[in-house]
Amino acid sequence: MHFTSRAARVLVLAALPLTLAACGSSDDTAAGDTSAKATASSSPSKDPNAGLLTGTQLKKALAPASFFPSGFAVDPSGARDTGDTYIPPSTAPADKPDCTRLGGTAWIEITGITGVSFAQNDYINKNTSEQIAQEIDAYRGTTAETVLKEVEKAAAACESFTDSDTSTKVKVTGRSTPGLGDGAYTITLTNPAWENGTTLIAARVGTNVVSVLSTDGRDNGAATAKKLTERIVASLKKAS
Template structure:
């Protein structure tokens, strides 16, 4: 699979919506989601807004050489909040397909109250995408549980691009000592050059999600960047 095809797939599903107008949207919810309907726990009291989360994102100086900010991938909720919404089930194969995009955290099927995200890319179209999502009530714990279920269920899945099928494999492991809980998943395929590494970590009610796509390796450098991002999130508590 050419890097151009991989790149097209990676950006096909963007991050959580600004003020609820999701590019991936609640229709892409995970069928395993156990979140409850909006209620008393829907309050945003004590949660960081998009501006605060944006200030915690890693700067350009922390990125690998030649990586530059992609302005089109920078989004946040600013000082607003996304209205609470109940999860909506989607077919399992759609949830798997979402793993191959920068907004993969949305495969958990739960809309955050606030978020901030951006992407860094180089001339070869290698990418590091970072996102911070703040959730109401116990939704952050449910997000982590749902992501683990999806990544486990999608151990092998098919990516369709331009009428061709590419068979991908997900290798999942936990990351002890990173935030309150964390997981790492590496996505590879015989048809791809390199691979992608996804990391999700919870810090209280904030979920840190990153996507590192590399042609020369599986994106493991993104794990170290994610650990620094987790420390930033922890410092804000």
């Protein structure tokens, strides 16, 4: 599907006043407008997505199937990306985070901010029901930094939430995590009703944010989540 960027629509709307003014002006004014438009067209606006990785490029930075432990297989329904096109972003943080989003593979959406491209997939162990998910989102300007700050705010605001499967409380704890990209934050989810907890990590690499989820192992998925994040961060640094 082809998406028209917000920037393109803004440029079209901005050109309308110039067109209307030219229609209702004298010959001299119209000549001046023509000259002004010729000057404006000689310096095209900068592409806001210039230099940002596409979904196709981000997909290549995801960890391959060979990275995942024995018994894990990709879930085809969870594999998607934006291909070679960009999508309109949303840069308005959520007024109040939906804490239940922390329980899903696309948990980074709790910030309310979306990028212009992404790639993601999930791996599941059918024998143990353990899950490992990976995603990379690309953002304009300094928005990736804002996303990481909003992840920290969400963790602070969501001390707990109700697990829909067991109707029990999930405890949420978070901490800044050094040594991963240009900044990282780790969230741990625990619940006495679960056999194992969940670890979520968000790490920034330039204009990209890596987000992973892991329930693998007996350490709330922590070791696998960190190892996966390190792998993706290294791949993104090579791609930049």
